[in-house]
Amino acid sequence: MAVQDRRQATIYEVAQRVGVSIATVSRALRGTDYVAPETRRRVLAAVEELQFRPSRLGQSLAEGRHAANGIVFPDLSGPYYSEVVLGYEEVAAELGNSVLILATHGRPDPARKVLELARRVDGMVVMGRTVADGIVAQVAETGVPTVLLARAAVGALDTITADNDSGARRLVEHLLGHGYRRFAYLGDPDTSPDVTDRYGAFRAALADAGHTPPRAPVRCAFDVDAGHRAARRVLAGPSRPQALVCANDEVALGALAAAAELGLTVPTDVAITGWDDVMAARYAGLTTVHQPMRKLGATAARWLHDRMAGSQDAVRREVLPTRLVVRSSCGPHSAETEV
Amino acid sequence: MAVQDRRQATIYEVAQRVGVSIATVSRALRGTDYVAPETRRRVLAAVEELQFRPSRLGQSLAEGRHAANGIVFPDLSGPYYSEVVLGYEEVAAELGNSVLILATHGRPDPARKVLELARRVDGMVVMGRTVADGIVAQVAETGVPTVLLARAAVGALDTITADNDSGARRLVEHLLGHGYRRFAYLGDPDTSPDVTDRYGAFRAALADAGHTPPRAPVRCAFDVDAGHRAARRVLAGPSRPQALVCANDEVALGALAAAAELGLTVPTDVAITGWDDVMAARYAGLTTVHQPMRKLGATAARWLHDRMAGSQDAVRREVLPTRLVVRSSCGPHSAETEV
DNA sequence: GACCGTTCCGGAAGCGCTTACAGTGGCCCC
DNA sequence: GGGGCCACTGTAAGCGCTTCCGGAACGGTC
Incomplete structure (x- = not known):
């Protein structure tokens, strides 16, 4: 007792102190098999005295599982990703798994990082445009259950997305209802599968209604500053669009600021819409x-858990509904449709 | 080649295939010692063929380290926590560590979860009001380097916080400059060390200026809805305060909404301030x-890394500066002080 | 009293790596 | 031509657990 031992006690020391085998200590601790009450008591006492905590590595190695899963996302910045990750962590932890996070954004060689992550978890979810499909397939092939989130299906992997398509169509219909005909799309459809879908549906909806979609999107990153710069360019240019459809709320927020700077009134001079419905919106x-x-x-966490538990059920694909939230930036409304 | 083996190949199989010992395979892979170029080539070829990926558990067990660290926070919801976590992940990953996250918010028995996390990492940071000091001390005693973030120092642990004190004082001074004398504080100082400090400094600043601080804070959770409800109560009550000082931006945002609902103009009828400077603000x-x-x-990530690397330097304590951001909600200003 | 089932426990074999230690040749040098 | 060094490789001992297998003790049954 005298000198505090810096080293963690091992199961051997506990066993020795009690005068039993390590097998008995293990059994007493996990309650997996018969152990005499008195023996268990003594084991627990020794555990307490030695401050023994089983090594997670030893356990995992012996059990052959990590009891952890991971989530890969492009970036945690912005309310969207963090909310998703939080939802994920909440149920993963509830199901007894630790969660490892990996943000690929801007990192060199994300593939290596993802593969590395795959080696420390029993399952993982890959979100959005983080690594190439090939890497995802490679991970899945190593036997690590994988579910895809907000990204196009790859092979026979469970995939969950939000309904970009209907969302975009309803949005376009609403804007057309306001009478707008000249649109611009802000954001880069190539940097996120979600946005690719939104942009596609946006164009399709316009075409279906007999209107010509813009020639090309106004490419910009998905943050306020980029949206601000892109919007300035578009709004200050010739033949100003009547409506700016933005890839996400941050871009739209930047666009609102740009409009204000240029002395334009929203929605009178220009309508602006976002995507995600973050708090600031x-x-x-x-x-x-x-x-x-x-x-x-x-x-995603629940599905992953099922797969990790060995589920061989058919591949799951689900598209969660989205909801158009009409506020003031898209045009005049008689009554507040939403708050 | 024929049938894909579901099982991961082990180092033994690689060694056998090449006709060398596992030691040589290990050396060839990590480049830690002499290996004949030709041997290395053959090893790498076998690794490729068998799709061998070293088991992280085997490695960690042998190396005696996890190559991972963790962060514990009360909740990821809200932009504040997610930004901190992102900043953390960014440098931790850069330094070669995987990141485990644990949100304690609302979970039963956070202590157990934290102790569990401590067993799977080489170091961790504990943020805000998540677990009792005793638990933190216990973790630190097991030899897991720990740094504290946005929480009062415990023992000889590195601690980093933001300057709540000066921030609150400057805020109060500014509000007094507007001529306000009747204040209310919205938020529960007991649920976050940061807020405890802010509230304390808020009261102290008022007292120092010869004014009487409010008798007690208006306790509410740190989200928009709670802020909204609390503000409604306060603003609709008798002797309406001239200024609502809120524990964070979310509460303040809720308060703004409440004021609007009650037909009050901000800042003419009531001034409102927040804390954090989230995007919506x-x-x-x-x-x-x-x-x-x-x-x-x-x-926090950098400091933790130093400790994990064995640094025995003196305990580090740092208070990062905060900055008062004056916008329109606190009163009339001749020119925009900030955007 | 032989037999059997139950309870309890120890021995030992892994799990998949890393690395200390001990070679074994080959080559150079005096 | 013997000694020494260097490049390279194998052996084996861990790392700290879990769990299979089998043995011992004990009580109850026919």
Whole structure:
């Protein structure tokens, strides 16, 4: 007792102190098999005295599992990703798994990082445009259950997404209802599968209604500053669009700021819409499309858990509904449709 | 080649295939010792053929380290925590560590979860009011380097916080400058060390200026809805305060909504301030105190890394500066002080 | 009293790596 | 031509657990 031992006690020391075998200590601790009450008591006492905590590595190695799973996402910045990750962590932890996170954004060689992550977990979810499909397939082939989130299906993997398609169509219909005909799309459809879908549906909806979609999107990153710069360019240019459809709320928020700077009134001079329905959208009066972020994360965690438990059920694909949230930035409305 | 083996190949199979010992395979792979070029080539070829990936558990057990560290926070919801976590993940990953996250919010028995996390990492940071000091001390005693973030120092642990004190004082001074004398504080100082400090400094600043601080805070959770409800109660009650100082931006955002509902104009009828400077604050014209969230996380990760590397340097304590961001919600200003 | 089932426990074999230690040749040098 | 060094490789001892297998003790049954 005298000198505190810095080293963690091992199961051997506990066994020795009690005068039993390590097998008995293990059994007493996990309650997996018969152990005499008195023996168990003495084991627990020794555990207490020695401050023994079983090594997670030893356990995992012996059990052949990590009791952990991971989530890969492009970036945690922005409310969207963090909400999804939170939803994920919440149920993963509930199901007894530790969660490892990996943000690939801007990192060199994300593939290596993802493969590395795959070696420390029993399962993982890959979100959005993080690594190439080939890498995902490679991970899945190593036997690590994988579920895809907000990204196009790859092979026979469970995939969960939000309904970008209907969301975009409803948004376009609403805007057309306001009478707008000249549109611009802000954001880069190539950097996120979700946005690819949204942009595609946006164009399709316009075409279906007999209107010509813009020639090309105004490419910009998905943050406020990039949206701000892109919007300035578009709004200051010739033949100003009547409506700016933005890839996400951050871009739209930047666009709102740009419009204000240019002395333009929203929605009178230009309508602006976002996507995600982040908190700021509400205060900016931004019309947007709501995504069930927590639920996306939670569902992914649950599905992954099923697969890790060995489920051989048919591949699951689900598209969670989105909801058009009409606020003031898209045009005049008689009554507040949403708050 | 014929049938894909579901099982991961082990180092033994690689060794057998090449006709060398596992030691040689290990050496060839990690490059830690002499291996004949030709041998290495053959090893790498076998690795490729068998799709061998070393087991992280085997490695960790042998090396005696996890190559991972963890962060514990109360909740990821809200932009504040997610930004800190992102800043943390960014540098931790850069330094070669996987990141485990654990949100304690609302979970039963957070202590057990934290202790469990401690067993799977080489070091961890504990943020805010998550577990009792005793648990933190216990973790630290097991030899897992620990750094504290946005929480009062415990024992000889590195601790990093934001400057709540000066922030709150500057805020109060500014509000007094507007002529306000009747204040209310929204938020529960007992649920976050940061807020405890802010509230304390808020009262002290008022007292120092010869004014009487409010008798007690208006306790509410740190989200928009709670802020909204609390503000409604306060604003609709008798002797309406002239200024609502809120524990964080979310509460303040809720308060803004409440004021609007009650037909009160901000800041004419009531001034409202927040804390954190989240994105929405900008669009809501909210006067607030900016915190360097990314930097908090990044610094914690760096310090933790030093400790994990065995640094025995003196205990580090740092208080990162905060910045008063004046917008429209606190009163009339001749020119925009901040955007 | 032989037999059997139950309870309890120890021995030992893994799990998949890393690395200390001990060679074994080959080559160079005096 | 013997000694020494260097490049390279194998042996084996861990790392700290879990769990299979089998043995011992004990009580109850026919």
